[in-house]
Amino acid sequence: MKKVALLWALMVGLVYPSVAQKDKKASEILDAMSKKYQSLNSYKATFSYAGEGGKYKGDLAVKKNAFRLKLAGQEVFTDGKTMSTYIKETNEVNVQDYDAGSSGEFNPTKIYSIYKQGYNYKYIGEQKQGGQPVDVVELTPEKKNTQITKVQIAVNKKDKSVKGWKLTDKSGKVTSYTIDSFTPNVAIADTYFVFDKSKYPGVEVVDLR
Template structure:
């Protein structure tokens, strides 16, 4: 039960920050490439950020999540769990059981889905194509479809909505190979937040009676 919960949580989180390092060339048409490059450039200039989002599994009600990222450090709260990563140690706290699982932070383990390598994983493991333009209130959005080229990936494809005006991500929809679908929508985004490094480290004193499971 413990491993299953961690796995589901980690997949959900990493999908939210689906876009990672600019290490390889991608496969896509010129229009979609230009949109994704502009979006990626925007977010790479941000040193830290805090994001509030909703995620809605198909057929279910929207749920809320919150993430803070600073360089290689991150902290995420979602689905009754919270991940702390200070760049050296990753702690996954499970509220229901009041336990925390400790692991060494491996910067290569996340691969394309590393949440600290934001907004450009389309550069590796995906091919993409421009789908359409759509309206949401007063916002004009470009919709780009990313299809996974990694046979071992649990993700089949992703549809990303990019705001034409400021190149920010408005929402995205994940299609998994098992048929599951989840829609993520950015509700609030605060760039360059002032946050101490200690915020990303799990402090047992703040969680009375917590059971520590050291998996290192």
């Protein structure tokens, strides 16, 4: 659960009073990235995760308010109303109501807007990732003593998609995610975002609603 929690910390939108410590160039890059994601009907992505616990691969699919995430032996499903978290090791799924506005929820459908509330940001510079030029922007939370103290987001200069990000926690540990593939506007059935227990023989369902 720890690995998924780190991803939750990046994508959740924290709601705190805003202060005027915003870098203009960083703002332009983030606004362009935000505009791109808001224009999409859906997308799929594969990514690599590297941290203290090792290296892993993950998959993410997003369609409007629905998403499905697979990472390190866990799968998270939500259709925008119900969230199901499946843990492969124990063959158990936890089912709960999904609140997209809750600060404790993982919400990749809002990745394009997290910077708008609760963060200051500045432009770090241009780099290359996977042979492609990216602009790197650093976000720092306005609230002190948060678990995540710094987020660096790499935005593809050409198509404005997120190419990767790094999280630094209060102990100084760095966790990085790299987008390996990104496919916009793919056809995805709504049922893909709903946990189907018939596909997980013997699964124990824990209903927390």
